[in-house]
Amino acid sequence: xxxxxxxxxxxxxxxxxxxxxxxxxxxxxxxxxxxxxxxxxxxxxxxxxxxxxxxxxxxxxxxxxxxxxxxxxxxxxxxxxxxxxxxxxxxxxxxxxxxxxxxxxxxxxxxxxxxxxxxxxxxxxxxxxxxxxxxxxxxxxxxxxxxxxxxxxxxxxxxxxxxxxxxxxxxxxxxxxxxxxxxxxxxxxxxxxxxxxxxxxxxxxxxxxxxxxxxxxx
Amino acid sequence: xxxxxxxxxxxxxxxxxxxxxxxxxxxxxxxxxxxxxxxxxxxxxxxxxxxxxxxxxxxxxxxxxxxxxxxxxxxxxxxxxxxxxxxxxxxxxxxxxxxxxxxxxxxxxxxxxxxxxxxxxxxxxxxxxxxxxxxxxxxxxxxxxxxxxxxxxxxxxxxxxxxxxxxxxxxxxxxxxxxxxxxxxxxxxxxxxxxxxxxxxxxxxxxxxxxxxxxxxx
Numbered sequence: 365x366x367x368x369x370x371x372x373x374x375x376x377x378x379x380x381x382x383x384x385x386x387x388x389x390x391x392x393x394x395x396x397x398x399x400x401x402x403x404x405x406x407x408x409x410x411x412x413x414x415x416x417x418x419x420x421x422x423x424x425x426x427x428x429x430x431x432x433x434x435x436x437x438x439x440x441x442x443x444x445x446x447x448x449x450x451x452x453x454x455x456x457x458x459x460x461x462x463x464x465x466x467x468x469x470x471x472x473x474x475x476x477x478x479x480x481x482x483x484x485x486x487x488x489x490x491x492x493x494x495x496x497x498x499x500x501x502x503x504x505x506x507x508x509x510x511x512x513x514x515x516x517x518x519x520x521x522x523x524x525x526x527x528x529x530x531x532x533x534x535x536x537x538x539x540x541x542x543x544x545x546x547x548x549x550x551x552x553x554x555x556x557x558x559x560x561x562x563x564x565x566x567x568x569x570x571x572x573x574x575x576x577x578x579x580x581x582x
Numbered sequence: 583x584x585x586x587x588x589x590x591x592x593x594x595x596x597x598x599x600x601x602x603x604x605x606x607x608x609x610x611x612x613x614x615x616x617x618x619x620x621x622x623x624x625x626x627x628x629x630x631x632x633x634x635x636x637x638x639x640x641x642x643x644x645x646x647x648x649x650x651x652x653x654x655x656x657x658x659x660x661x662x663x664x665x666x667x668x669x670x671x672x673x674x675x676x677x678x679x680x681x682x683x684x685x686x687x688x689x690x691x692x693x694x695x696x697x698x699x700x701x702x703x704x705x706x707x708x709x710x711x712x713x714x715x716x717x718x719x720x721x722x723x724x725x726x727x728x729x730x731x732x733x734x735x736x737x738x739x740x741x742x743x744x745x746x747x748x749x750x751x752x753x754x755x756x757x758x759x760x761x762x763x764x765x766x767x768x769x770x771x772x773x774x775x776x777x778x779x780x781x782x783x784x785x786x787x788x789x790x791x792x793x794x795x796x797x798x799x800x
Contacts, residue, residue: 366683368698432718440628451711455720478704485703486696493669496607496714500640500650500672507640507761543725 367467370412370438376483388473393465400444402457407447409468412440416464417525420456420495421540428542430506432456436525441492448478449492452498452552506543514542515552516581519562519571531570540567585685588630588656594701602743611683618662620675626684627666630658634682635743638674638713639758641785648724648761650674651716654743655670660709661688666696667710686797724761733770734799737780747789 367389368382374520375474376387389524390409394400400411400418411418422444446452448471476544477484486487505514518541522531535553539546553569563570571577585607586592592600596708598710612618618629618636628637636653638661655658664670666689694701723732735754744764757767771787772782779795789795 383628422722424722428726430611449707449711449716451708453712453715478707480699482700482703484698485700485707488671488775489667489696489703489707489710492710492714493667494671496710496717497669497671499714499717499721503717503724504640504642504672506721507648507724508644508646 365414367422367447370467371440371489371574373483377477377481379430381477384473384476385469385573387500389469390468391465392468394460396463396537398460398464400441400458400460401446402455402459407445409470410440410442410448410474411444411466411468413437414465414467416466417461418458418464419461420458422454424543428543428545430502430529432502433495434461434525440491441466442488445469447471447473448475448490481488491538511542511544511548511552513581514557515549518542520574521579522580523571523574529574530555531569532567532570533535533569534567543547549563583632585630588632588685589658591701591705595695595699598634599695599699602685602691603695606688608686609683609700611681612678614681616678616682618659619664619674619676620673620677625663627688628660628663628666628692629684629686631655631681632685634684636676636677636682637679638676638779640672640674646763647758648720649759650720651713652668652679652743658709659684660706661713663687664692665689667706668776675679684755705725729760729762729766729770731775731799733767735773736760737787738792738795738799740759740792741789741792745791749784749787749789752785 365398367386374382385468415437418441419431420435421429421434441458442448443452443456444458464488474484475549478488501519504515515538515557518538519531522533536546539549542549553564557564559576561571561573563572585604589603595603634656636659637648637649637780638651638653639649641647650798661674662676663668663697663788690701696706709713723735736756740751741747753767753771754764757764760767771780771782775782777794779789779791782791
């Protein structure tokens with residue numbers, strides 16, 4: 365599979381724009397945990413993910429984290445290059461959650477395409493609106509939902525992403541996704557275990573009763 | 583002052599686009615508290631505010647509110663017409679905080695301009711990024727900041743908007759801005775009053791010591 369098949373508006377570009385884009389690309393592979401944006405990295409470019417998984421999160425002053433969205437194969441990471449849109453005035457850190465392969469589009473090349481092509485600029489609008497919608501959904505969950513509901517929703521989402529009910533994940537990592545403290549996550553997981561919905565073991569959370577978690581998250 | 587002077591990319595439109603836009607406009611005035619978006623209203627159009635003030639907020643299932651951004655004279659309300667961008671998948675309610683005058687641009691006309699003009703679509707990108715940045719900032723405040731810091735920041739912002747330290751605002755309204763409960767706001771305001779930073783009276787909060795509130799909010 366090539367860049368052309370991954371870039372959703374490829375067919376709407378002019379031939380010279382297609383050439384310009386292809387010539388500018390760098391294909392890259394990074395290991396899990398690599399920070400791709402934030403922590404002093406430059407605005408190096410937009411990343412079109414081929415395989416793998418990225419996590420965007422923000423830090424509190426005390427170093428707590430909360431995940432605001434995640435990206436998968438086929439997604440374009442616009443916020444990896446916030447400089448392409450002047451009004452993006454917030455800092456996110458973007459980190460590989462798994463080993464990840466991507467094409468890097470230089471920020472300047474993408475900006476020029478946005479200036480020339482309504483297909484590119486409107487696609488960018490849609491991308492930003494998608495991320496905005498995800499952030500709104502996280503924000504509403506964080507503000508209005510109790511920890512047990514949010515944890516149930518998170519475990520079900522992980523099971524969906526990983527395609528298994530046996531999740532290799534630490535309580536610390538879950539806390540960093542949910543903007544919570546490890547102790548709170550541990551306590552809630554133990555409640556779930558006492559109720560027979562999950563089984564806890566070292567570095568692992570196994571979902572035993574999906575339906576009851578489903579019922580809990582709403 | 584005319585629409586032309588308020589619409590920031592007027593000069594970047596083609597003459598036929600300018601004509602089309604002008605022909606489609608409706609000028610409207612609404613009273614304070616009018617709901618312009620949400621609660622079953624249609625996706626009627628984008629609003630360019632001439633005078634007044636709008637508030638965008640979300641509801642919890644229990645009916646609590648939190649303000650996510652505000653708009654003033656010269657601002658274009660994109661989220662008054664979420665249908666123009668398919669990927670906007672969240673509900674905000676938009677309400678006039680003051681008597682407000684605006685031009686309404688029909689959604690279809692704006693969409694056509696976005697499809698034709700990179701100036702319009704990139705301007706829309708900047709608009710969305712601005713709102714996104716505001717929401718991120720609110721979210722970070724809500725997640726990581728204590729109530730007294732958030733309340734101090736809110737009172738200072740109100741004083742700036744209103745141009746006075748004597749704010750006509752109820753504790754209920756403040757709670758609805760901050761996503762909190764009235765009782766919590768009242769308790770915190772009383773602490774501020776005991777410390778000599780504000781004076782409370784019926785429907786009114788008077789800021790006595792701006793510098794101490796400034797010091798508190800960070």
